[in-house]
Amino acid sequence: MLDLCTIESPEAATAALNPLRNRLLGELDQPASAAGIATRLGIPRQKVNYHLRALERLGLATVVEERQWGGLTERLFVANASTFVISPAALGPIGADPARSRDRLSAGHLIALGARVVREVSDLVRRAGIANKQLATLSMDTTVRFRSPAERAGFTRELTAAVTQLVGKYHDPHAPRGRSHRVLVAAHPLPTPSREDSSCQ
Numbered sequence: 001m002l003d004l005c006t007i008e009s010p011e012a013a014t015a016a017l018n019p020l021r022n023r024l025l026g027e028l029d030q031p032a033s034a035a036g037i038a039t040r041l042g043i044p045r046q047k048v049n050y051h052l053r054a055l056e057r058l059g060l061a062t063v064v065e066e067r068q069w070g071g072l073t074e075r076l077f078v079a080n081a082s083t084f085v086i087s088p089a090a091l092g093p094i095g096a097d098p099a100r101s102r103d104r105l106s107a108g109h110l111i112a113l114g115a116r117v118v119r120e121v122s123d124l125v126r127r128a129g130i131a132n133k134q135l136a137t138l139s140m141d142t143t144v145r146f147r148s149p150a151e152r153a154g155f156t157r158e159l160t161a162a163v164t165q166l167v168g169k170y171h172d173p174h175a176p177r178g179r180s181h182r183v184l185v186a187a188h189p190l191p192t193p194s195r196e197d198s199s200c201q
Contacts, residue, residue, distance in 0.1 A: 005060075005081030006122035012058040013090040021051050024061075028079035031064050035074065052077050060084070087122050088115040095119070110186055117184060143190065159185065 007013050015021045020043075027037050034049035041048070055061040056077065065076040088095030096115035103109060121137065128135040146152040163185055172178055 002081040004083050004085060006085050006087050006118065006125070007060075008087045008089045008122065009058065010090050010092070012060060013086045015054060015058050016060060016084055016086065021055060021060075024048065024051055024055065025079050025084070028055075028061055028077055029082060031076040031078045033074050033076050085118060087119050089119050089122075107188070110188060113184055113186065120182070156187075 007016055016025065023041070024037065027040070034052055035045050037043075037052075038045040038048045052061060052075075056063060059080065061077045061079050063075050064078050067074040067076070088097075096112040098104075098109055098112040098116055101109035101112050121135075124135050144155065146155065163183070167183070
């Protein structure tokens with residue numbers, strides 16, 4: 001089981017968001033059969049089996065074992081990952097794209113950048129898996145509490161200068177065997193808990 005699986009198919013995204021199929025995926029953190037899940041959830045076995053087969057067909061779950069009970073075959077399913085994320089690729093042409101942002105200083109542009117990371121890195125992970133290679137990545141995650149807006153602005157200036165200096169030092173557009181890497185630096189306020197619907201209005 002993978003730690004994380006990126007969903008890129010619209011049909012698979014729809015299935016993962018379906019309340020029942022979403023719940024079934026949550027039950028598949030360990031191998032389980034349709035009969036076992038049906039008993040736990042109080043749902044007819046035939047209905048559970050139908051949805052498990054759909055999850056298998058869409059690449060969200062896998063059969064890991066088959067057991068023979070008399071003349072019947074019991075299939076044990078497991079989710080393909082412990083967590084899932086839906087790529088903007090699943091939305092096709094309406095998926096978030098920073099190239100279409102009009103304001104590069106807006107929160108919307110930051111969200112689009114994050115969406116691009118999901119789309120690009122997911123594709124790279126898939127291709128690295130096919131080639132049986134490791135994907136070299138770097139990520140940093142920390143929190144800084146500013147005493148004032150002025151200090152926040154100062155931090156922004158210094159961080160920008162530091163990144164610009166490093167890029168200037170290591171960037172070589174003419175290196176014959178070099179490979180370009182995307183560098184993204186972002187900062188935003190920590191969110192507070194909210195019960196409000198985050199759908200577009």
